[in-house]
Amino acid sequence: MLFVIIFVFAVFPALISWADYLKKVPAYQFVVDGEVWFTIADQAALEKVLTDYQQQYLEKVDPDAQVKKISFAQDVQLIPVEVRKDQIDPFPQAIEKIYAVENEAVEIIIKKGDNFWNLAKTYNMTVADLEILNPDVDPHRIYPGDKLVVSPFNPVLDVIIELENTVVEAIPFAVQYQKNNNMFTHEKSIVREGVEGEKEVVYHITLRNGYQETLKVIQETTLKEPTNAVVRVGTRTTVYRGGRVNYGVVQGKRISSTYGWRIHPITGQRRFHEGLDIAANHGNPVYAYTDGRVVEAGWNGGYGNCILIDHGNGLKTRYAHLSRINVKVGQKVKTGQRIGAVGSTGNSTGPHLHFEVIKNGKTQNPLNYL
């Protein structure tokens, strides 16, 4: 009798806890590319962690952009399973695995003389890559002490975000010339000012861990046609000009960037481009816009090798990213005089002339002056 009592009170509870131990409970396995990362019980809590993890990469995205899809680059599955309680992993351990990092971002500090062109070369990447890694940085305005990312933050679990963003962009106007034999070749007058047009551009963008992976224009709609500028130019030549007719400040290939506001299609940030970029061959001569006196000639931060000419009457012109400067501060220059050569110094993505027109301290659309 005593033995039976001992059996009931001593062995039976042990049997209950043994059965309890073997008992299986519903749980979820987090499987990445076929490999089980962890097992958790609370599905809703895990989904919240995953959503937060993905959402962090939307922080710098234009709030007006439309998010089309958020996913992982890896094949991620949440599989319902039945496991023993001791096979469930502690939740903090699961969070740690999700947020694991393969490579931290590498940042450098800008030194005097650095520019996107040289830095890209040093870090064995393209200028476009460098711009993608630093969407907040205006390549025309980097200064010593500024930081630049040269290698992206790379987590173990990669987040892919698909966006669509609609931005309004400028349509540059063309300049029509009217030849006039009563005016000298160095004379010109604006008959009609040009007005930029407007277009609505829809971009389709994919981001990998917040950085642009692809960017495509999927639709373009003209909202307003540009009005071409009409400029009267003289054809009468003078002796010192030697009969050469030259209307512009450089012989270029095309206008690579116009004057005015630019909207970054990913961040939605607005930036003002103070000049006109004319893509041209490296070494092409750069000519003075009109008669004047050189007030700056030398290195000027993001402008690289740069010349500023004062033409009097509140008019100044700037020539940036030059490979060579042929004039000195204080020197008088004549219309069409060779003052330097096209280059890619300062923050430049390739050989071009950045030409600025400043009237009474304010920049103007140079297309109205060329």
Ligand SMILES: [Zn+2]
């Ligand atoms: Zn420019």
